[in-house]
Amino acid sequence: MTDRSTELRFDVPHSARVWNYWLGGKDNYPPDRAVGDAVAAQNPEILVIARQARQFLVRAVTFLAAEAGIDQFLDIGTGLPTMQNTHEVAQQHVPAARIVYVDNDPLVLAHARTLLVNTAPEGVTTYVHADVREPETILADARNVLNLDRPVAVMLLGILGHAAPDFADMRSIITTLMAGLPSGSYLVLQDGSDTSDTVRESAVMNNYQLRTLDQFRQCFEGLEMVEPGLVPTPLWRPAPTDIGTPEPIDSYCAVGRKP
């Protein structure tokens, strides 16, 4: 069942707000902090996973905008606005970049109206309140802002473990989105990986479906992997300014190009 409810509820945890809590944000409430604390007590690495996911976003969007010539982004499962959101990173390199954000959390909707505004006058930034489990609807809405006859980068970071526990659904969502986009489009994927007992236990507490590395690979079938391929999130093109050697974590990511 899909969920486009716009009712704000503060008596139950929401994944966007728990994520915001782990990132050190202020847009979270007692039920979010209770789940966040319980998961972090069992798996302290979750704080690293959340921060590394955002840093991967910055590096991936920088690569796409500055090196791969992408100026259209469909960021699904946006999360609450934080530092260096997709439009800020993209428009820094390509001022006319067009970004469509999609999320189904009512608080993200409330913040999106005020915070997700262009950083460059030539750019376009919009928000669609929709459920990723309706990918055709998302593409139809995105068409109002993006030219779907030109390449688009689809970003699915930390969303499908919540939205599509069944792997067949995850595959189907990705296949539908990529089928609706032309050659030269990109898939950017990051999710929790089924790579340790610790993360397995914390994922149950957080109601999050981890993916095996084979499942990650299947999501990129038919796409050309961008170097370095499927890797733990900190190992995807670490910035030259990063200090020390990046350590693997239970979160994987990859970027693939539609040939």
Ligand SMILES: C[S@@+](CC[C@H](N)C(=O)[O-])C[C@H]1O[C@@H](n2cnc3c(N)ncnc32)[C@H](O)[C@@H]1O
């Ligand atoms: C873990 S957060 C990730 C946020 C951001 N992508 C990042 O990497 O920092 C997951 C986001 O997916 C959104 N989400 C979960 N299920 C969704 C669904 N069925 N449709 C749309 N968005 C969903 C949540 O509201 C939340 O904002």
